[in-house]
Amino acid sequence: MTTDEGLDVTVRLRVNGVEREITVPARTLLSDALRHHLRLTGTHVGCEHGVCGACTVLLDGRPARSCLMLAASAQGHEVTTVEGISPADGGLHAVQQAFVDCHGLQCGFCTPGFVMTIAAYLEENPDPTEDEATEAIAGNLCRCTGYQNIRSAVLRAAELRRAEGTE
Amino acid sequence: MTTKMVGAPIPRREDPRLLRGEGRYLDDLGHDALVAAFVRSPHAHARVVEVDASGALDVEGVVAVYTYEDLLDGVDPDDPAVAVPAVAQPLPLLIPHPALTSPRTGYPLAREEVNHVGEPVVMVVASDRYVAEDACERIVVTYDVLTPVVGLDAARAAEHAVHADVPDNVAAHLGQEVGDLDSVMAAAPNTLTLELDVERSACMPMEGKGVYAIWNGDEDSIRVYTSTQAATSVRMAVAAKLEMAANKVECVAPDVGGGFGVKIVHPWPEEVLVPWAARRLAQAGIAREVKWTEDRREHFVSSAHERAQQQVVTAGFDDDGRLLALDFTFWHDNGAYTPYGIIVPIITSTQVLGPYKPRAYRCHAWSLYTNTVIVTPYRGAGRPQGVFAMERTMDAIAAHLGKDRVAVREVNLITPDEMPYDHQLLFQDGKPLVYDSGDYPASMAKIKALVGWDDFEAVREQARSEGRRVGIGLAAYVEGTGPGPYEGAHVVVETSGKVKVATGLTTQGQGHQTSFAQIVADQLGVDVADVEVVTGDTRRFRYAVGTFASRAAVMSGSAMHVAAGKVRDKALRIAADALEVDVDDLELLGGVARVKGTPAGGPGTEVPLATLAVLSNPLRYAFDTASQAATQFSVGDHSQPPVPEGEEPGLEATGYYSPNKSTFASGIHAVVIETDPLTAEVRILRYCVVHDCGTLVNPKIVEGQIHGGVAQGVGGALYERIVYDEHGQLLNASYMDFLMPYVTEVPARIEVDHLETPSPLNPLGIKGAGEAGVIPSAALFASAIEDAEGFPIRSMPLSPSDLFELRMLHADRTAAPRLEDDA
Numbered sequence: 001m002t003t004d005e006g007l008d009v010t011v012r013l014r015v016n017g018v019e020r021e022i023t024v025p026a027r028t029l030l031s032d033a034l035r036h037h038l039r040l041t042g043t044h045v046g047c048e049h050g051v052c053g054a055c056t057v058l059l060d061g062r063p064a065r066s067c068l069m070l071a072a073s074a075q076g077h078e079v080t081t082v083e084g085i086s087p088a089d090g091g092l093h094a095v096q097q098a099f100v101d102c103h104g105l106q107c108g109f110c111t112p113g114f115v116m117t118i119a120a121y122l123e124e125n126p127d128p129t130e131d132e133a134t135e136a137i138a139g140n141l142c143r144c145t146g147y148q149n150i151r152s153a154v155l156r157a158a159e160l161r162r163a164e165g166t167e
Numbered sequence: 168m169t170t171k172m173v174g175a176p177i178p179r180r181e182d183p184r185l186l187r188g189e190g191r192y193l194d195d196l197g198h199d200a201l202v203a204a205f206v207r208s209p210h211a212h213a214r215v216v217e218v219d220a221s222g223a224l225d226v227e228g229v230v231a232v233y234t235y236e237d238l239l240d241g242v243d244p245d246d247p248a249v250a251v252p253a254v255a256q257p258l259p260l261l262i263p264h265p266a267l268t269s270p271r272t273g274y275p276l277a278r279e280e281v282n283h284v285g286e287p288v289v290m291v292v293a294s295d296r297y298v299a300e301d302a303c304e305r306i307v308v309t310y311d312v313l314t315p316v317v318g319l320d321a322a323r324a325a326e327h328a329v330h331a332d333v334p335d336n337v338a339a340h341l342g343q344e345v346g347d348l349d350s351v352m353a354a355a356p357n358t359l360t361l362e363l364d365v366e367r368s369a370c371m372p373m374e375g376k377g378v379y380a381i382w383n384g385d386e387d388s389i390r391v392y393t394s395t396q397a398a399t400s401v402r403m404a405v406a407a408k409l410e411m412a413a414n415k416v417e418c419v420a421p422d423v424g425g426g427f428g429v430k431i432v433h434p435w436p437e438e439v440l441v442p443w444a445a446r447r448l449a450q451a452g453i454a455r456e457v458k459w460t461e462d463r464r465e466h467f468v469s470s471a472h473e474r475a476q477q478q479v480v481t482a483g484f485d486d487d488g489r490l491l492a493l494d495f496t497f498w499h500d501n502g503a504y505t506p507y508g509i510i511v512p513i514i515t516s517t518q519v520l521g522p523y524k525p526r527a528y529r530c531h532a533w534s535l536y537t538n539t540v541i542v543t544p545y546r547g548a549g550r551p552q553g554v555f556a557m558e559r560t561m562d563a564i565a566a567h568l569g570k571d572r573v574a575v576r577e578v579n580l581i582t583p584d585e586m587p588y589d590h591q592l593l594f595q596d597g598k599p600l601v602y603d604s605g606d607y608p609a610s611m612a613k614i615k616a617l618v619g620w621d622d623f624e625a626v627r628e629q630a631r632s633e634g635r636r637v638g639i640g641l642a643a644y645v646e647g648t649g650p651g652p653y654e655g656a657h658v659v660v661e662t663s664g665k666v667k668v669a670t671g672l673t674t675q676g677q678g679h680q681t682s683f684a685q686i687v688a689d690q691l692g693v694d695v696a697d698v699e700v701v702t703g704d705t706r707r708f709r710y711a712v713g714t715f716a717s718r719a720a721v722m723s724g725s726a727m728h729v730a731a732g733k734v735r736d737k738a739l740r741i742a743a744d745a746l747e748v749d750v751d752d753l754e755l756l757g758g759v760a761r762v763k764g765t766p767a768g769g770p771g772t773e774v775p776l777a778t779l780a781v782l783s784n785p786l787r788y789a790f791d792t793a794s795q796a797a798t799q800f801s802v803g804d805h806s807q808p809p810v811p812e813g814e815e816p817g818l819e820a821t822g823y824y825s826p827n828k829s830t831f832a833s834g835i836h837a838v839v840i841e842t843d844p845l846t847a848e849v850r851i852l853r854y855c856v857v858h859d860c861g862t863l864v865n866p867k868i869v870e871g872q873i874h875g876g877v878a879q880g881v882g883g884a885l886y887e888r889i890v891y892d893e894h895g896q897l898l899n900a901s902y903m904d905f906l907m908p909y910v911t912e913v914p915a916r917i918e919v920d921h922l923e924t925p926s927p928l929n930p931l932g933i934k935g936a937g938e939a940g941v942i943p944s945a946a947l948f949a950s951a952i953e954d955a956e957g958f959p960i961r962s963m964p965l966s967p968s969d970l971f972e973l974r975m976l977h978a979d980r981t982a983a984p985r986l987e988d989d990a
Binding site: 025027028035036039040041042043044045046047048049051052054081082083086092096099100101103105106107108109110111112115134137138139140141142143144145146147148149150151 | 178179181182183185186187188189190191192194195198295297371372373374422423424425427462463675676677678867868870871872873874875876877878879901902903907908909910911913915916917940
């Protein structure tokens with residue numbers, strides 16, 4: 001990371017497996033850098049203060065709220081957005097497929113944040129109970145679905161992952 | 168392909184795109200546009216004395232700063248000889264009504280006075296939002312602060328006025344009466360009066376509003392993208408405000424991240440200002456694209472709220488609990504302006520009746536100004552308040568008579584043999600309030616069975632023996648859905664055989680790309696995957712009303728059915744000619760027109776839709792191999808014109824659906840709750856829904872709508888409350904402080920049972936489903952908490968602190984001894 005005499009910083013980070021270098025004003029949030037500088041608009045901004053979780057991305061594999069982080073803080077880190085989790089064959093990630101199967105989304109605005117949160121959760125907890133599925137999504141807001149089908153999608157995604165693992 | 172698609176719970180076709188992050192919401196567009204931000208009033212009520220923007224212009228990246236003066240464009244607004252530019256005139260009164268005697272609307276930018284915190288005063292256009300906000304901070308607005316009117320008590324007292332020329336703060340007084348209320352009430356064996364209170368909430372879609380405008384200087388035209396529920400109407404409003412021909416304005420609702428009512432209001436100030444600025448900057452040779460994306464705080468303080476009402480209900484009833492007379496008076500807080508008219512109080516005043524039939528009914532509603540954000544429909548739109556009034560009354564009657572709450576409701580239900588039932592009132596669509604169909608006794612029987620109403624005393628006893636306090640409640644509603652005036656649809660079969668469909672109303676997550684495709688697929692005998700649906704894009708369909716009042720499936724669904732039916736008929740006519748058979752011997756299925764009873768692929772017995780599309784358009788010039796079949800040396804009966812009289816080229820049609828009145832969906836919810844004896848928290852043990860929205864186009868989508876409504880209802884009943892202080896400052900303008908439910912606050916499971924009473928008013932028998940889930944919640948939880956606690960609940964929402972205070976108030980009977988017991 002370098003800072004010129006003004007307020008811009010140059011940040012190097014890996015985004016969805018690709019090395020990127022962006023020069024942005026130092027105060028630029030990671031969410032804005034992803035959306036407006038890298039034009040990865042799948043990461044959404046719902047509240048801008050870390051409450052809703054729509055902007056959740058994976059930072060070195062762990063869920064992080066990109067609206068609470070400066071882009072500069074992502075220097076040298078690996079960022080995964082919703083655009084980066086589908087398999088290379090063009091199919092859907094298990095969590096994405098589970099959302100289709102369970103009607104886990106309506107307007108879709110909060111959805112990428114849920115998908116990233118759940119994807120990370122299942123990496124560490126591949127076989128959640130229903131209560132654990134609730135816990136997994138308890139930090140994200142959705143205004144459309146009433147969460148019933150998102151919780152089902154957590155369990156369904158776990159099932160799909162297990163099936164993938166046994167193939 | 169003979170499987171009927173209407174009624175099939177197929178997965179949504181829009182999902183993969185949205186799940187991959189390929190949705191295109193407003194702020195995902197226009198990366199190169201200039202960006203707007205606003206200086207908004209920090210005062211609830213003030214005169215704008217002076218705006219000093221000099222500091223802002225020094226900020227690098229700032230392109231323009233606009234105030235009301237700029238909208239005037241040099242015109243003296245007090246000079247009667249010169250027309251004030253439309254953009255400098257007040258925003259439109261969208262829904263005028265004779266009872267709305269003092270309508271007031273704001274200006275796109277404050278003219279001389281601000282009437283709520285958050286009202287836009289100055290617009291800044293800059294290279295990005297960060298810079299625009301820097302500039303906003305440097306703009307100094309001098310205000311002469313006036314006394315604000317906050318809350319219904321202050322509005323009713325009218326010691327101060329919101330608008331100086333409306334000294335009593337009354338925007339509207341609405342009265343309706345059926346039967347001779349006074350004499351029926353006087354003759355009633357029993358009467359009781361309830362004073363009720365419902366507080367403010369708000370839609371809070373996850374995506375706020377946003378507008379992006381592109382001026383095309385070569386054509387003097389503009390394209391406006393906006394996160395709206397009414398694209399066609401925004402188009403007309405922008406044309407009017409920019410004084411442009413409508414055919415020079417296009418409006419597109421891209422993916423919209425939730426609406427729930429707030430985005431039906433239009434044009435928002437920003438929907439006028441962003442296009443206006445784009446044109447102005449383009450004509451100055453500076454830039455031609457401007458975008459504004461609402462942030463969350465802006466959404467709280469400048470987008471609409473809903474719900475707040477004070478109510479007084481007097482009921483006259485016989486000893487069976489039969490409601491003889493209902494006298495309903497309420498005061499409705501409409502906020503600072505009335506752009507959306509008095510739709511919310513009209514709905515409350517009519518839908519209060521629910522599935523019941525009082526012999527005499529009178530309503531007086533006062534819609535009052537306050538120095539707060541405007542109040543316009545939020546999912547349910549006045550119905551939750553009406554249902555609260557009626558269902559609290561039913562419970563109070565039961566308590567008064569010592570009768571079962573269901574038994575009291577049962578003697579009051581409208582029965583199926585009384586359908587259609589005419590309440591002899593005018594509904595929100597200006598049409599008579601006539602219920603078209605429904606079976607309320609069957610719904611009541613179903614909910615009783617589903618929740619186990621008759622066995623609940625055993626549950627209560629069991630809980631009591633464990634030191635737990637539980638309660639059961641239920642609440643019924645009738646929801647007028649699918650109001651007119653109309654919706655339309657265009658269906659075209661392209662020469663590829665693919666079907667492209669458009670309707671003018673918009674989508675905010677309802678899955679229209681799936682459900683409308685199901686309707687069209689059935690008519691045309693094609694695979695749902697071959698039907699592509701576009702909504703809310705005036706480039707594709709220009710005549711529409713909008714998505715509100717649970718009307719999309721009823722209205723555009725029916726229009727889809729009509730338009731696709733016309734295309735089907737045309738395809739069959741062309742196929743009959745081509746195959747030289749009678750039209751009646753043909754059917755459409757599997758993407759072909761085929762002679763009935765013949766096998767697929769049979770010689771001379773079928774024609775693909777794709778070929779019919781080619782043949783439908785007689786050509787002089789072929790554009791590909793398939794289209795050679797339609798050129799003038801290939802086809803044609805020389806005795807006939809190439810396009811027969813009464814026909815049009817193309818395998819396409821436009822269809823409209825315009826019902827004479829709304830169709831009425833209904834339902835009953837029941838809930839079992841447990842109240843914590845110490846913390847007064849309310850825990851939901853069971854949540855049951857019986858719902859009748861007529862024909863289910865896609866049961867999966869309908870259930871999703873119910874789930875979402877229930878969650879918003881739980882929020883509205885137990886958590887969400889917009890809190891203003893006496894100065895008109897919104898105290899909880901963030902997601903941290905305005906408590907929307909997470910998964911941990913909603914029922915673990917929502918048990919749903921459907922009843923399908925088709926509407927006789929439209930071809931598919933559809934009734935609306937979008938809002939239903941939220942409508943009974945306040946009444947429902949009040950009923951259950953009252954049952955658990957043993958004292959009356961008269962105001963909602965009810966926080967644990969509220970419940971705790973009520974316990975203290977009623978301490979001699981209930982809670983305090985418990986607390987001591989537990990200690």
